[in-house]
Each structure stands twice: as C-alpha cells, then as structure tokens.
Amino acid sequence: MSVTKIDEIMNPPAHIHTVRKVVETIADGIDPLVELYRPYVDGLENLPRDGRFLLVGNHTQFGSETVLIPYVVRREIGMRVRPLTDRRFGDMPRPISDVMAACGAVVGSPEGAAELMEHDEPVMVFPGGGREIGKFKGEQYQLRWEGRAGFARVAIDHGYPIVPVALVGGDDVYVGLTSRDHWVGRLSEKVSEKLSGRSDMAMPLVRGIGPTLIPRPQRMYLRFAAPIETTKPARTAPDTWVHTVKERTQESLEAGLGELLKIRQDDPYRELNPLAWRNATRSG
Incomplete structure (x- = not known):
C-alpha cells in the first residue's frame, strides 16, 4: 500500500467526507426499518467502550453481517467500524468505491490495519474473505479461513483485543x-x-x-463474544502465540454460531412471520 493510500485512510478527500455525511444521515434514520426485522442481538456488553478492538466475524451468502454489525456497534458505542475489505474491492469503480470509503472500508493489508489501530479505531475483518460467501449445499455457517492468521498477528502487535462476532440467518436466505x-x-x-x-x-x-x-425472509441473529486477550505471555514464542490467538478466535466464533443456530431453531419468528412477532426470542 502506497504512502498516499495510507494517508487517505485517516484523511480522505473532501468528496468522501460529503458522501460520509449522507451515509450517516441514512444510517441514523433506519432504526424503524431495523426494528421491523427485529434482529436478535446479544453480547453488547463485550464491546470495549474505548473502541480499541478487532471484530472477527463470519461471512454469509447474503452479506447482511457487513451492514448489521457496523450499525449495531455505532448505535451502541457511537463509533464507526472500519471494515477491512478484499483487495479486489479497491479497484471497484466510482461511486461504489466512494460509498465504501465513506462507510470506513479499507482494503485489507497489514499496513492499513496497523494505521487504523494506531488511531484507536474499531476494526472489522472476515478472515474467510470472498471464499466464505458462496455456500454450496451443506456448507452453511462453516468458516473457511484456510489457515489465515494475519488478523491475529496485527492485533497482537498493537495490543488490540479480539471480539468474535457470529451472525446466523444470512446463509438461510438462499x-x-x-x-x-x-x-x-x-x-x-x-x-x-x-x-x-x-x-x-x-x-x-x-x-x-x-x-x-x-431472498427468503429470515431473521438475523448476532452475538458478540467475550474479548480475547492478545498480550503475549512471557517465554511464549511469537509464532506460537499468533497460532494460539487465531485458534481461540476461531473456536469462540464457531461456538457462537452453534449457540445461535440452537436459538434460531426454537424461535417462531425466525422466518419473519408477522404473526409470531410478539413471541420472537429476545436477546439476553
């Protein structure tokens, strides 16, 4: 990533600021629409209030996590989440690229993530990337990280706790x-x-x-797990600690997905049936 691109992460061009104001105005006005779908949200107390945390989530084929997670975090702690996106999105034409930049998205790279963390920004990453979006039969809610551990390394380097965030519902739309x-x-x-x-x-x-x-109407279920500490213990090899943090994150995320699937199974409102609205499962 070039110096110019790094500078634009925290100081984007004027037209991006303009688009950002429009995006935030829209975000501030969609509460009634979100309430209509009544997403299940749990674990908000696990979000560090200072904004210094890395959200690590699962991609679904509907992509609702990319919108719902930043919306919920902004509503809870008043801070904008900065998603790390696939490198290919950096080459997308305007106005798509402008909207993504206005939403805080940064092309995923160690340099970009480090810049955000040095400025104490909340960061979000999906280690499975685009390969986790297309789900064949029987692959719903399976993580496809292919051994990726870069997110753990950069979090360790900057003392960022990792908050696993699981979303269920997006893989049932198709x-x-x-x-x-x-x-x-x-x-x-x-x-x-x-x-x-x-x-x-x-x-x-x-x-x-x-x-x-x-799309099949589906309720979304979101859970923020307890933060995972990334401070390396003494006498632990750096690579060993990176692997440990990565494994703990994956295990926590997979456990969250399993718990949400059980909750969803017993929820009469899981398919957004308006007759079951009053009986919808509530978050804890």
Missing part, C-alpha cells in the same frame, strides 16, 4: 442446490478458476423463495 463435489459444483470451480484464477471463489447454484432468486 438454499444451495448441489454440493461442491457434484458435477455442477466442480464445473463452477473450473469456471471460477478460468475467470479469476481462483477455484475457491466458485459460486453455487441456489434458489430463494420457491424456484426463484427472491
């Missing part, structure tokens, strides 16, 4: 029709590799309501 090892799945991987050079970005064949691609 239903995968075939497994990854089905011939359709293998064909999709080949097409993905030819177009992008990566087979792990294959998109599955899915359906929404009935045979259509209209």
Whole structure:
C-alpha cells in the first residue's frame, strides 16, 4: 500500500467526507426499518467502550453481517467500524468505491490495519474473505479461513483485543442446490478458476423463495463474544502465540454460531412471520 493510500485512510478527500455525511444521515434514520426485522442481538456488553478492538466475524451468502454489525456497534458505542475489505474491492469503480470509503472500508493489508489501530479505531475483518460467501449445499455457517492468521498477528502487535462476532440467518436466505463435489459444483470451480484464477471463489447454484432468486425472509441473529486477550505471555514464542490467538478466535466464533443456530431453531419468528412477532426470542 502506497504512502498516499495510507494517508487517505485517516484523511480522505473532501468528496468522501460529503458522501460520509449522507451515509450517516441514512444510517441514523433506519432504526424503524431495523426494528421491523427485529434482529436478535446479544453480547453488547463485550464491546470495549474505548473502541480499541478487532471484530472477527463470519461471512454469509447474503452479506447482511457487513451492514448489521457496523450499525449495531455505532448505535451502541457511537463509533464507526472500519471494515477491512478484499483487495479486489479497491479497484471497484466510482461511486461504489466512494460509498465504501465513506462507510470506513479499507482494503485489507497489514499496513492499513496497523494505521487504523494506531488511531484507536474499531476494526472489522472476515478472515474467510470472498471464499466464505458462496455456500454450496451443506456448507452453511462453516468458516473457511484456510489457515489465515494475519488478523491475529496485527492485533497482537498493537495490543488490540479480539471480539468474535457470529451472525446466523444470512446463509438461510438462499438454499444451495448441489454440493461442491457434484458435477455442477466442480464445473463452477473450473469456471471460477478460468475467470479469476481462483477455484475457491466458485459460486453455487441456489434458489430463494420457491424456484426463484427472491431472498427468503429470515431473521438475523448476532452475538458478540467475550474479548480475547492478545498480550503475549512471557517465554511464549511469537509464532506460537499468533497460532494460539487465531485458534481461540476461531473456536469462540464457531461456538457462537452453534449457540445461535440452537436459538434460531426454537424461535417462531425466525422466518419473519408477522404473526409470531410478539413471541420472537429476545436477546439476553
């Protein structure tokens, strides 16, 4: 990442400030819409009030976590979350790139994350990246980190606690029709590799309501887990501690997903049935 890009992380151009004001005005006015969907939110007490924390979450095929998590954090502690995005998003055309920048998004890199942490900004990352979005049959709520531990290393370097944040609901909006090892799945991987050079970005064949691609109405369930301390103990090798923090984060996130799936299973409002509104499961 160039010096110019680093400078723009904390001091974006004037037109980005203008777009940011518009985005924040919209965000301040969507409370009634969010309340209509009544998301289940738990663990807000686990958010450090000083904003010095790294949110580590799971991607879903609907992407609702990228909007809901920053919205909930801003409403709770009054601070803007800074998402670390896939490098490819940095090449997106305007106005999409402008809106992403106005929302605080930064192309994921050790330098970019370090700059945000040096300014005590709340940061959010999805270690699975884009490969975690396309879910074939049977892959719902599975983490695909492929050994990635860079988030743990940068958090350790800056003394940032990690708050795992699990979201359930986004992988139920669409239903995968075939497994990854089905011939359709293998064909999709080949097409993905030819177009992008990566087979792990294959998109599955899915359906929404009935045979259509209209999203299935689903309630979202969000849980912020207890912060994971990243201060390295004495006499622990740096690489060993990075691996330990990464494993603890993954285990906490997977546990959160499991707990939310159980809550969702017994919730009569999980499919946003208005008749079950009054009986919706409440957060603790």
